[in-house]
Amino acid sequence: MDFRFLETGFNTPAMNMAIDEALLSSPLPVLRFYRWKPPGLSLGNAQAVKGVIDVEFCASEGIGIVRRITGGNAVLHDRELTYSFIVDESLVPASIQESYKYISSGILRALSLLGLDATMNNAVEKGEKSAVCFQEPSWYEILVNGKKLVGSAQKRTQGKVLQHGAVLLDSDITRYSHCFLSHSEKMVASLSERMTSIHNELRKAVSYEELSRAMQWGFEEALGITLKKDELTSEELRRVEQLAAEKYSSDAWNLQKI
Secondary structure, eight states: OOEEEEEEEEOOOOHHHHHHHHHGGGGGOEEEEEEEOOOOEETTTOOTTTTTTTTHHHHHHTTTEEOSSOOOOOOEESSSEEEEEEGGGGGSSSSSSHHHHHHHHHHHHHHHHHHOOOOEEEOOOOOOOSSBBBGOOOTOOEEEEEEOOOEEEEEEEEEEEEEEEEEEEEOOEEEEETTBTOOOOHHHHHHHHOOOHHHHTTSSSSOOOHHHHHHHHHHHHHHHHEEEEOOOOOOOOOOOHIIIIOOOOOOHTTTTTT
């Protein structure tokens, strides 16, 4: 199966979420890799802001706040490769958990190519709910040494499945925790026990380009797809600019739960 492969580089939080939404209209399946400049705190679609997110801290640090159309909890996007995978619903398992497993198998293969012994989480323990993505365990998310390295979210809409997520090259756990009003030394300690990064696990720096190559190979090998390098069309770009300006740059959308 042929997939459009887009590598859109650095964009603002608003542009990144606008591109993902615009690509839901793609007639062909899509795999997209991207980065964030400035860093962004992406919130789950129904996530509260008031009493949860430290909006003033984010502003002082130049961290843009943006709300995703997918669910889940808040992720700080900075030193990572973010992927989005968009495909017709009919081409993935009907079960949300099984479709996560299917899509994430490409990431699992990529990490193995980098020398990481990664596994899928298949035993979720129920505990106190957290607003922090990397503090909240989920079925079939990717772990290394029992710690979460990839945070993903999925939505089904317009007959399509959109799954996007962060593959952490490195992380600043203290900065991440400061994005929440509940920030504390206890939160930092808890996050340190629950999340990790490629740099932490391999004890060496891995570049975005190295991870991108491994991710491309991983998806092609695990899913049996062929990636065809592509770019946004002029119509997609028009839609992206509209969505970025009218929706993803708007406090009415991003801070609607405040």
